[in-house]
Each structure stands twice: as structure tokens, then as C-alpha cells.
Amino acid sequence: MAKEEKRRPFGMAQVIYTLLIISIVIPLLNPVGLPIGISQTTKDVYNYIENTLPPGSPVLIDLYYEMAARAELEPQAAAVVKHLFEKNCKLVFVSTITYGPIVFELLKSTAPDLFEGKQYGTDYVFLGYIAGNEPAVASLAQSIRTTIAVDNYGTPISQLPMMANIDKAEDFKLVFIVSSGTDTFGWYVRQWYTTHNVPLLFGALSVIGPSIKPYVDAKQAIGMLTGQRSAAEYETLVGRKGLGLASMDAQSFAHALILVFIIIGNIIFLATRSKSKSKEVKKK
Amino acid sequence: MSVVVRRNLPQIIVALIIVLMVLFYFFYINADVSKTFTTADKALSDWAIVITAIAAIVGGIDILRYHVNQIRKREMRQIIFSCIVIVMEIIMVLLACYALSSGIAITTQPNFAWLYTYLYAPADAAMYSILVFYIASASYRTFRARNPPAILLLIVAIIVMLGNTSLGAMIWEGFLPLRDWIYNVPNTAAFRPITMGIGFGLIILGLRLIVGKETTWMGRRE
């Protein structure tokens, strides 16, 4: 093991960490309620589901995110699920990551209002975790029934009423991929859109958004939601206040603090650089 | 065993599977042959699902082996921590096996659900989110306007940070539309070559596997 550098137990870095925590906790305890605008990207997604997606459509939702990403992706998932349920869509939840079952149960427990009045097996099902990554996605596209025998709770697929007419990719009108990774979107673009022409909707982390935008721009996906900002915007559009909106004040304050750090750091850097340059000139 | 069985035969099987799956996808002879192709193609995807599941189990067992070896080294402090890892792993697996044998879903077994909800989920969240502190300190220590490209990067980052939050809108209404423009135009164009590069990389990987040039999957031994 490499030797640790000798450093003070409470230096500049630790001051920054403490200030960051304070900048987030204070607005969470005392919300300011700063207004947020709605971007065109989010409006496009909303308009597609509202105006283009037929009511009662089967929709596949892949929950592919870990616990930390819940803060950014669960509000998006909740807002879109609310919108889809308002249109009486039949939702087939699945997960190609081991966190999927936890994440689904947590979605149900933190947003129970979404599933009120909805019946498992008739309005929504959860197929559970399926190992295999891209082969699993490809296999589901060809046939769900020949890929898995039972859902997450052990009920045979054939005994779920809504699955009577839903088996392969062509039976779905939309796939909503809520993922904290980049690869997942590529899998669905290749195995569901390119092969079976099923419309895709991306729900991604803010950091992933820029790298998957080319797919959306090339019309391989109907749109995308990125991070807490899009979640807050979508919550505003569907009229459901959730974690997205609740987080925006804290995001603003934390961003302001980090901006201050960047500016101070650069001022010190430029001042140090000009000092060393003038020293060199004096030497000459 | 000869090199043929140890190295050449696995490579041939890999090449054969890739070529067959590409044939299944692109070639249409007649309806019956197409149905056979689809069935065979689906079967191979299902095989990959099963193999991946077993591979993940082997990965979990690797962790167990590592910590058993740590205990064998007899370093007192590490023994305690390694015992904790082994005990927790065995508890989770035993609870899962109990649920499977009872015919209930693993994630609905109460003790298993309690452990993953209150121990695994928050710890996992904390592990991933710890990076925020390092990003905050990096923004002070290393994010410097050293040269023109770095200055451009900084300016764009500041505009987007202001556009992402309500703070920007309070300073100037135009930050959000400017952020959207940057997202839709230069950002998309910048990441397009990367997306295409991913495609080239996948094609090259497939071709290298077919001709047997790609051998990293076989490990380092002969």
C-alpha cells in the first residue's frame, strides 16, 4: 500500500466538503421555492406522450439504475409513470440490472399514489431482473414468454391478464429506458429500435445526457429526460410535486457554491501565474 | 491437453457463433428457413442470459475466496473485517435459497428485503455519491483556465451551470435557451463522432473475434 501524504486532518478540502453539505442542507430545511422554466426537450417528451401515444398502449419500462441514481432518475420515472397511467397505458416493468427489484419496490413505496386504483397483472406487471445485458434485451424483443417463465413474484407469464396480447417488441408502442449507464441506451437502440422499429424514450442522468443526445438527434429516440432538472420540469407539467422539484433549491445553492470555488481558484491561479511571470522578467 | 483444444477450438466456436448470428440476421431464404434462423438466434441469446447469471455467481464466490485467503494470512484487524464480509454474504445467500425453496420471490422474503432496504441500498447510495465531495474540491484546485480550449470549457461549463438552475434565470433569462442551444448544436455535434466511434469499435471487435486476433477473453495463460 502506498504511503499516505502527510496532511492536516482538517484542511482546505475538508472546509469545501463542509460548506457543500451546509449549502445543500439549509435550502432543504428552509425551501425558497425558486421558479424553474421548462425546456423544449422536456416539452417534446410530454407532447409525445400526451398527443402521439395512443391511450391504453403497452409500454415497456426498463429500470436500470442503482441506489445513488434514485435521486435523479426516480422522480423522472414517477412523473412519466403518472402520465402513462393517466392515459391508461399498460406498463411492463423489467430490469436488466440486479438493483431492479429493489428499485421497483422503492418506487412503489415512495410514490404509492401512482399505483392507486391500478391492479397488478391488469394494469402493470414487473418481470424482475434478467441477467445478460444486451442478449437479454435482444431476447425480450423476440419473445418475453420464451425468455422468462414467471414474473418477479413467481406468477407464470401466461397467468397475467395483460400479457395475453403482449409478447414481443412489435406489441409495444413505447419503451422507456430509465438508466444510469450509457450502454443500456445503445442496447435498446440496436435491438429494439433498429431491429423492430419500436419508439424509445430515454431517462438518463444529467452526466449521461450529452453522450446519448446524438441518438435523439438522429431520431432513434423520441426524446429524453436528463437528471433532476428534467424531472422537476416534468413534475410541473404533470402536476405532481416530487423529489425533482424539492431538490432544485438545493441544486441552485450548491451550484452557486461550486461556481464560487471555480472563480476563486482561477483568480488565485492567474494571480500566482502573473507573479511568477514578473519574477522571471525581473531575473532577466 | 493440446493447444488445439485449449486455444484454437474455443476461438473457432466464437467465430462460428458470430458468423452464424450475422447470417441469421441478414439472410432470408424462405419462410421455413427464416423461422429456423429466428429460433436458433433466440436460443443463443437465451444461452447468454443463463451463462451471465452463472458468471455473476462465480464473481460473488471470488469475493468469498479472497476474504478466506485474507483470513489465512492471519492479520488480526483484517480477519475481523473479512469475517464480516463472509458472514454477510452467506446470510444473504442463505436467505435467498430459503426463499427459492419456499417458492416465494427472493426480494419479498422479509429478512432479505430488510437487509437490502436498510443496509445495502443506503450504503450503495453513499458509495456512489461520495464523488461529489471530490468534484467540489477539484473545482477549486484543478479546474484552471490554462489555455484557450480550457477557457472555452470553463465558459461553457459556467453558462450551463447557470442554465441548469433557477439561479441562472434570476441573473438573466437567456441562460436556459443558451444552455438548450449548446445542448442541441455544438454538444450533439461533438458527441456524434464518439457515437460513431463506438460503432466502429463494435464492428472491429466483432471482426477481430472472427479472425482470432482478439484473445483477451481467454485470459493470460497458455
Add this chain to the structure above:
Amino acid sequence: MIELIGGWLAAVMIVWIYSFVYKDNLLYRLAEHLFVGTAAGYSIALSLDSLNRTAFGQMAKGMEYWHLIIPIILGLTFFFKYSKKYYWIARYGVGVNVAVGAALALRTAPMANIIRQINAAILPLWVAEDPLKTFNNWLMVLITLGGLTYFIFTFFPKTEGKAGPVGIVYKALVTVGIYGMMVGFGYLFANTIMTRVGFLIGIILQYLQPRFDATLVAMILAIIAIAFAVMKKR
């Protein structure tokens, strides 16, 4: 009661893991090892679940699924990697898995990642009565070409004296590509901050704020552990 204990455990685990950013300490290592053990066990458990539903559950349906015995055998060959003599048997299982994944990507990547992207990159360079769209299209085409030039033509042949017209075009495109990518990376950095801050906000809202008493107690214990670690170092 069990929910109360769970809430306390969650808050304590988070605070002890976060204590690492101040100093590596005993409580962080305890939390880390609890997590690693649980995570490994969880991964095995869910893989068993997936195996049960995709292999054994299917095989129980009928003879047409009995071909799944082959991947089960291939998967079991992974255990041979522990053998010094028969390690090569594992290559059969790994090979099939790698081959299927590569094939699925190889056959669809040309259309998905290349042709469709090229289609999207071909834009009209003159849009009547819309100068902004014209400007946007020029920018997109130049940055895309510049980025591709930068990645594909990594080395440009050295020429004696002044660079010829091709060299000038190459340098111009590469420069545009680099600056375009700086814009992309600037956007990426800003969004990285949003994501990571979002993670922290989520944790505070979901775990620490509801159990503030547990958070406080965990913080006090973490401070003691850090102080102990600092004194031990000295």
C-alpha cells in the same frame, strides 16, 4: 420497531461511509465491509433468481426448452478457472458469452451507430430565410467533421517546410473539432456537478433528514473515530 432500527442503520451506514472524505477510520472500514458482504450476497441471490426464472422455470415448461441445459453446463465451466491444470475449460463458457454479445452488437452497429448518425449529420448548408438554422447547420457539420478527423487521422504525415493545402485543411478541421469537443466536455462537466449534487441531495432527503437523531449520533461517533485515527497516526 424493525423499521426504526432499519432507519437508524441506514443513516449510520451513510454517515460512516461519508466520514472517509475526512479520514480513513475504523467505522468507515466497518461500514465498507458490511456493504461489500451484503452486495456480494445480493448479487449471487439475484443471479440465482434470474437463473431460476430463465433456465429452470423454462425447462419445467416442456422439452422444447431443454437445450438450456447446455448453457448451464457452459456456465459451470467457469469454476474451472480456479484449476491450475484445467483452467482452459472455462474458455468455452466465456467464449460463447462473448460471441453472442459481439454478434448482437456487430450486426446492428453499422445501421444504429454509423449510418443513422451520418444521415443525421448531413444537413442543408443553406436554409433560406433562416440564418440561425444555416449557422447551426454549418457549426454541426464542421464540428462533426472536425471530431471525426481528430479521432480517425491521429497522425498526419510530416511535411518539410510549409504544410500544403491538405495539411491546412486538416489542421483547421482538427482545431474546430477540438474546440467543439471542449464545448461538449464543458457541458458534460456542468452536468456531472448536477448529477453528483443530485445524489447527495437524494441521500439527505431520503435517509438522513427523516432520521436526524441517528444522523447526529453517527456523526459524533464518526468524529471520535476520525480523532482516534489522527492520534494513532501521530
